[in-house]
Amino acid sequence: MSQTMATQDERQPPVVGDRHVDPHFYPEGIAFLDGQYLPMSQAKISVLDWGFLHSNATYDTVHVWNGRFFRLDLHLDRFFGGLEKLRMKIPFDRDGVTEILHNCVALSGHRAAYVEMLCTRGASPTFSRDPRQAVNRFMAFAVPFGSVANAEQLQRGLHVAISDKVRIPPASIDPAIKNYHWLDLVRGLYDAYDRGAETALILDFNGNVAEGPGFNVFCVKDGKLSTPSIGVLPGITRRTVFDLCAETGLAATATDVSIAALREAVEVFITSTAGGIMPVTVIDGAPVADGKVGPITSRLKALYWQKHDDPAWSSQVNYP
Numbered sequence: 001m002s003q004t005m006a007t008q009d010e011r012q013p014p015v016v017g018d019r020h021v022d023p024h025f026y027p028e029g030i031a032f033l034d035g036q037y038l039p040m041s042q043a044k045i046s047v048l049d050w051g052f053l054h055s056n057a058t059y060d061t062v063h064v065w066n067g068r069f070f071r072l073d074l075h076l077d078r079f080f081g082g083l084e085k086l087r088m089k090i091p092f093d094r095d096g097v098t099e100i101l102h103n104c105v106a107l108s109g110h111r112a113a114y115v116e117m118l119c120t121r122g123a124s125p126t127f128s129r130d131p132r133q134a135v136n137r138f139m140a141f142a143v144p145f146g147s148v149a150n151a152e153q154l155q156r157g158l159h160v161a162i163s164d165k166v167r168i169p170p171a172s173i174d175p176a177i178k179n180y181h182w183l184d185l186v187r188g189l190y191d192a193y194d195r196g197a198e199t200a201l202i203l204d205f206n207g208n209v210a211e212g213p214g215f216n217v218f219c220v221k222d223g224k225l226s227t228p229s230i231g232v233l234p235g236i237t238r239r240t241v242f243d244l245c246a247e248t249g250l251a252a253t254a255t256d257v258s259i260a261a262l263r264e265a266v267e268v269f270i271t272s273t274a275g276g277i278m279p280v281t282v283i284d285g286a287p288v289a290d291g292k293v294g295p296i297t298s299r300l301k302a303l304y305w306q307k308h309d310d311p312a313w314s315s316q317v318n319y320p
């Protein structure tokens with residue numbers, strides 16, 4: 001690898017008790033930024049970057065489990081698709097980005113990692129408001145694997161509230177462009193916390209269930225799976241559930257999922273790269289069926305993790 005990396009000695013401890021405690025001191029990990037590999041604590045960008053000021057950015061997140069990337073090709077497809085739709089350019093092709101992601105993980109030493117690639121609009125050198133004048137900025141990082149649900153929640157199932165907040169409609173932002181327009185999701189989260197739930201689902205513009213903060217949702221009724229079809233990010237974990245269903249002969253469809261349909265389901269689970277397939281056992285304070293994690297959810301979850309060792313679905317990180 002030709003780029004240089006800052007040494008551990010250059011890391012500054014966080015200033016505690018001051019106005020702004022730098023939260024970037026944790027987690028431990030490695031970032032790639034402006035041609036350099038850096039400890040996470042040093043990966044910083046200008047406050048004038050439009051990624052920060054205007055949420056003018058796209059990204060993707062892939063994970064590494066047991067030292068292997070899971071379905072990296074699909075994540076790269078989605079990331080490069082987002083760049084194209086937003087008319088952003090980065091100085092790396094797929095192989096270049098792949099190499100940077102491998103290097104971030106290898107340098108971090110993590111065997112279970114949450115790996116993000118992102119591109120911000122950057123800023124214009126002359127302060128022009130014209131996005132065509134901006135110099136786009138590519139970054140990537142690898143930090144320890146993180147999950148939407150903690151160990152206890154994974155075991156007993158998450159408690160979810162359905163918020164009346166509406167996900168930004170696809171006519172405004174193509175949801176296939178993975179993005180940081182999260183204020184609808186964050187408002188939904190606060191609704192959920194106010195009602196004693198652990199996370200939220202919000203609605204599409206027709207009042208059906210859409211998705212939650214960084215995850216898609218599935219429900220099971222009469223042995224068939226359904227997941228919302230419109231106004232949601234087409235998740236790779238969601239796609240993986242479809243693939244696993246096809247392999248095991250389960251019926252799964254993307255369709256409208258009403259609030260009533262979700263409440264009447266016998267099993268509900270959410271899906272995200274940050275955690276995989278995660279059971280939901282309480283919705284708006286009421287148990288889903290008998291309130292226990294269901295057999296289809298458990299079976300798909302086990303299969304999902306098995307696939308992480310399968311060379312057809314995963315690739316070994318190039319550790320030194």
Ligand SMILES: *Cc1c(COP(=O)(O)O)cnc(C)c1O
Pocket residue numbers: 061178179211212213214215216232233234235236237238271272273274
């Ligand atoms: C990333 C994300 C998901 C989950 O997608 P995965 O590819 O499965 O991780 C769902 N919804 C939103 C809004 C997301 O940003």
